[in-house]
Amino acid sequence: MTKPRTEPACPICGAPRSPRFRPFCSARCADADLQRWLSDAYVIPVAEDEEQAAANEADDLAGQSERGRL
Ligand SMILES: [Zn+2]
Known part of the structure; x- marks a missing residue:
């Protein structure tokens, strides 16, 4: 009879x-x-x-207000 080798278990x-x-x-x-x-x-x-989207939104708002001033 062959002994089954110890198989690693399901993680x-x-x-x-x-x-x-x-x-x-x-x-x-x-x-x-x-x-x-x-x-x-x-x-x-x-x-x-x-975070990136929030930063882009902030940039857009800054750009808009800058454009508004000009
Ligand atoms: Zn499993």
């Missing part, structure tokens, strides 16, 4: 991983990890975009 739920969905145990865990990765990756750029 999401700790269940034995499936070769089909490795390194996860199922499509659900693979998707959960992807969602977590995407939300982590998107949090920072969105905040930067908002």
